[in-house]
Every structure is written in structure tokens, then in C-alpha cells.
Amino acid sequence: MSRIIYLLATGLVALAGCSGNKSNPQNSLTVNYPPTRKDTVTTRYFDTVITDAYRWLEDDRSPETSAWVDTQNNVTNAFLSRIPFRNAYKERLEKLWNYAKFSAPFKEGEYTYFYKNDGLQNQFVLWRQKAGMEPEIFLDPNTFSKDGTTSLAGIEFSKDGSKAAYQISEGGSDWRKVIVIDAGSKKVLEDTLVDVKFSGLSWLENDGFYYSSYDKPKGSELSAKTDQHKLYYHKLGTPQKSDKLIFGEKQKRRYVGGSVTEDGRFLFISASTSTSGNELYMIDLKDNSGKMVTMVDNFDSDSYVIDNEGSKLFIVTNLGAPNQKVVTADASAPEVANWKDFIPETDNVLEVNKGCGFLFAHYMKDAISLVKQYDYTGKLIREIQLPGAGTASMGSSKRSEKEIYYSFTNYITPGSIYKYDPSGGKSELYIKPEIDFDPSAYESKQVFYQSKDGTRVPMMITHKKGLKMDGKNPLILYGYGGFNISLTPTFSISNAVWMEQGGIYAVPNLRGGGEYGKKWHDAGTQLKKQNVFDDFIAAAEYLIANKYTSSDYLAISGGSNGGLLVGACMTQRPELFRVALPAVGVLDMLRYHTFTAGAGWAYDYGTAEQSPEMFRYLLGYSPVHNVKPAAYPATLVTTADHDDRVVPAHSFKFISVLQENQKGPNPVLIRIETSAGHGAGKPTSKIIEEAADRYCFTLFNMGREFVIK
Secondary structure (H helix, E strand, O other): HHHHHHHHHOOOOOEEOOOOOOOOOOEEOOOOOOOOOOOOEEEEEEEEEEEEHHHHHHOOOOHHHHHHHHHHHHHHHHHHHHOHHHHHHHHHHHHHOOOOOOOOEEEOOOEEEEEEEEOOOOOOOEEEEEEEOOEEEEEOOHHOOOOOOOEEEEEEEEEOEEEEEEEEEEEEEEEEEEEEEHHHHEEOOOOOOOEEEOOOOEOOOOEEEEEEOOOOOOOOOOOOOOOOEEEEEEOOOHHHHOOEEEEEEOOOOEEEEEEEEOOEEEEEEEEEOOOOOOOEEEOOOOOOOEEEEEOOOOOOOOOEEEEEEEEEEEEEEEOOOOEEEEEEOOOEEEEEEEEEEEEOOOOEEEEEEEOOOEEEEEEEEEOEEEEEEEOOOOOEEEOOOOOOOOOEEEOOOOOOOOEEEEEEEEEOEEEEEEEEEOOOEEEEEOOOOOOOOOHHHEEEEEEEOOOOOOOOOEEEEEOOOOOOOOOOOOOOOOOOOOOOOOOOOOOHHHHHHHHOOOEEEEEEEOOOOOHHHHHHOOOOOOOOHHHHHHHHHHHHHHHHHHHOHHHHHHEEEEEEHHHHHHHHHHHHOOHHOEEEEEOOOOOOOOHHHHHOOHHHHHHHHHOOOOOHHHHHHHHHOOHHHHHOOOOOOOHHHHEEEEOOOOHHHHHHHHHHHHHHOOOOOEEEEEEEEOOOOOOOOHHHHHHHHHHHHHHHHHHHHHHOOOOOO
């Protein structure tokens, strides 16, 4: 049965008109979208009144919203189920995914710990091994819940390794529980801590630890605003209600964290009102007065203490150094005025790790890793010879350790782990994955193109060797462009299957990211946010002009801030793309800051109440507010019901207005995952199912088949 006859026979869809260069029989289908009730809610911003027709979808506890979710999922599932190769694509993903994956090992007490996934386990398992003994399972998150949706969200060991505190996330939520166990027996030592959010755990010797959280919000814990972060100290054996508030009672900060130095001497507290810029405070834990000393008293830069050597502090900062540098100060006078350069700023962005009594300076040169080793006098020991051009992720280790581990990957190299000897400078392959993928059959290269204003932007393009550049290759253009986050080369099983099918994967390093430091980040924020969209659109135009693809075979993809990127570009240039895949996106730019910790994103976005100019600018690109009657690309919006980072209401409202205004033949659908959040901790089974649906949707709407390997 041909695909057209098959689809007609289902009764789900009917062929629409086939006029225009965006139509072909494979995807010229009309979906009967369910009606979505419209509100008459209005909000005044300065001299403008905005009607919010779908405000009611923000209520995640409403039965009406729940019913709407079920209806939309039913329509989407019915459409996806009619894609003939959906199961075959999923099976190929599962087959390629099914190989053992390991983390770098780390030592705590008498044991060496490591994470392992046998292949298709929903969650990585934490193993441990004592010298001369066989490995044993320490924590298996796959046993935390029947459906695999409760994940291990972090673990920290006490100073001697005898105790451990680990966080769990249920259904993908950012809200965590903390469980404290005896590391030897794995016996739970006390009642579970609850309502912990955006928190690390930092032990003070073996007696207790610091953690951060918000007061439980009124209303829905998945969407209500959380605005005042607090740092607490929990002493083992005492109830959580007795935990000591260290920071955040008088100071209103949205993000607060505390970290104890390896020697237990100092507590450093970072406090921020947004995702960029932080205050920095110090408490000498050997001083019984508990006096808190201010090191940085503003939010104009990002700074953190990487280590100390006695009273000498080593601080990583972008203060006066957009690409970051390392400075030192003495704990007796740690204020900014007393900072001295230790590892100076260079032309490349710097990140720093420590281990084995050394500092490892990780630089990004056009988004490619370069690592140098320094001692604590500031002497350059050597540049580490990496396996190739790609991304090296240097771990950390205790000073007493004799080796440190790092992972290496790029777009065609599955992540391998290397053991590095800092004394001799030798890297040794420690774990290489056994995967059914041949990197030698693929190529990945970096190109540079000009954006709308002439800015030079790098882009990595990856595909099979020998692929003919005739403008007919399916291509996924992936981007992010925000929050100082850098997109560096990383292997993806989903992308490997895509490239097996003759697809191209392209990733530009857009402004707003961190690839070229603070200046690059700032060039894509607030009233300059359009630069990010222009960079992405220019990448698409470059790929088309150079025959990698054409508009008929071009898909754009991005998640979170990248979902905003996709939403903005598809509403600004709908004719340029065949498929749009906005995932967990920030799509209502007038109200994003009213949910959970969204107000902390104002450094990047600004807010609608900030000024008339900022309101008009946000209104000018907000995806929810810029959908007009037009022919839009085939669109599959993805989100999750437990996403309390970027609440699903963004996606709910966007798809509602998109379905109302779609005038072309392409389907515009939403896939709403249940018992999942923003992404972290999502079970492997759900990851594979979603990836299969996204890639099948993309190929199908490009009129392409899936070739079984």
C-alpha cells in the first residue's frame, strides 16, 4: 500500500491543496485540530493593552488544562502512529543506544566510584569498587520508581567518605529530596530532607552539609514563582526544621550556593539575582565568630573560588576580563581591591578545574578544547595533548590523588575516558565505548559565515563522507544562543542515526552563548537579542547558498532558550524552513518571569515591565505574540508536564495560537510528555521514544523514507 493510500485509509487526515513549493504528497496533510477555548484576559503594559487569549492554560492544576493536554496528545499520537517507519526508526535508535556507558571514576574513602549504564537502563547506576575486590552496585536509581522516572540528581560524600547525601528528582521536577546514608552499610541515617531546589550539597567534615532552597510556594509548586533562595546548614541527626539559615533571610537573592574548601577551612557563598553576575562572601569556619566577609559586593561580574592553599585563595573571575582569568588573594584581605593576577586573561575563554595539586586551565578556541596544566606557583607545566579536535571535559580530584580523568568527544567520536598522569603528562585511554558506529565514515568540519550585521560566526557541519551537496540533503540546524552557554562538539546517538540516513547536522555558535566570552554573551541579550535570531537565520541561508540543503529539507531545532530561538525564527521567516522543532521553549516573553525562577533570566531577556522600550522589543519577537495567519513549517512542539524550569504553559499557548493561524498544509502539533521535566533525569525509554518521534516527524515532512540498516 502506498503511503498516500495508507494515510487516506486511516481516516485521520485528508490531503490538502498541493500548490506552492512547500507542498508534496508525503506531508500535505490537514489535521483536525481540537478547538481551544479563548479567554478575554487583558494586561496593560504602559500604553498598550495585550489580550492573553490562552491564559487559562497556565493553570497546571486545572481539570480543563488536563483534558486539553490529553486531547492534544491524542491528535499528535494519532498522526505520528501513521508514519510508516516510526517503529523502525525507534528500533534503530534502541539498537545503537544499547552499549555500555561509563563515567570517569572518582575516589571517596576506601572506594572508587563510577556510574554505568548497561545500555538501555532508564537511569545510570552508581557502582563502587574496593582495591582487589569485584565492583558492586552502590545506588541503583532504576529501583527508585517502577517507571524509571525518579532519578539520582547528585551525590556528595563526607570528608572521610563514610557518609553520603544524595538527591533524587521525581518526575523530572527541579524540586529535590535529600537522603543521607552510611556509605559502608548503605543504611539510611535519618529522615529525608524535602523541598530542596537548585542546590549543591557541601559537607562540613562528617557532621553535616550546606544546601539551598526556596520557601515552598503558595499555589502550584510546578509553576508558582520562587524568588528568594536561602542557604542552610543541616547537622546530621537533627530535624530539617532545625536547620540553620546561613544566608538569604535579609538578602533577597534568587540563586544562592555554598561551598566548603577541601581542607574544611572556608565556606564561600555565591549570591545572584539573575543567571549572570554574583556577589561573593567568605566565612572562616575556624573562626568561632562566624563572621561573613564580603569579597564582591555587586552583580557586575561572575566570580568563584576554585581552591585555597592555606590562606591563599584562588579565584576564577571575569571581572575586567571577559574571557575569564584566575586571581589570588589572601583570606585576611579577600576583597577585589587586593586581587592579583595568577593566570592572566587570553584571547580564548577559560574554565578551570583542580586535582592532584594542580590547576587545569581549559580554554575554548573557536569552541574547541585546549587544556594547560599549572602548578600552584603559577608555573605552566605543559599543554595536555588531547586525542583530537573536540570537547575535553576535565574532572576534578582531591589533592592527594595521583591521577585525574577526563572525557573526550566530538560530533563523530563517542565519548571516551582518559586517565591522565599530571607528573609525567601522559594520557592513557581508560574506557572506549563499544558502539556500532564507524567515525571514519563521517566528517565534521568548522566553517565561518557572516551574520546580518557582518559578525563572523563559527559553525560545525557534520555528515557522511562523500555526501553530494546538491541542495537536497535533509539537514537539522541546531542552536541555543543564550545564558553564556557554549555549544561544543559532542557525540549524540540520535544524531548518529540521523546521519546514517544521509542527514546533515549543523551547529552554529550564536551570539548570546559563551564561546567567545562575556562580550559574545552580552551581544545577544536584552535589546540585542535579535542578533541571536539573525545569526541563526544567516546560518540557514549559508547552508542553502552552499548547497548543503534547501528550504524544502531544512529543519531547525533547539530546547529551552533554544526553543525560543526556533519559535522566533519560524515566526520571522516561516518560508525558510521545512520543519521546526521547538523543545521546552521560553515562548511567552511578556510573562516568562512570572513563573518559578524565571525572573532570574532577566539579564538575558529583560522584562515587559522594565521600560516601554523593553516591552516593545519583547513584544516584537515573542513567539506567542508574533504568530500571524501564514503558512508555517511542519512543527512538533515538545514539552513535559513536570517541567518547572520552563513551564509547559509556554508551549501550550504557542501551539494554540499556531494551530489557529496555520494557513499552509503542514501539521503543527504538540507532544506533551508525562512524568518528565525540563530534561535532566529523563528515563532512557522516554528519551528514545521522543527522539524517534522528532526525527520521524522531520523525515516524513521532508518527504523522505527511513532506510533500515
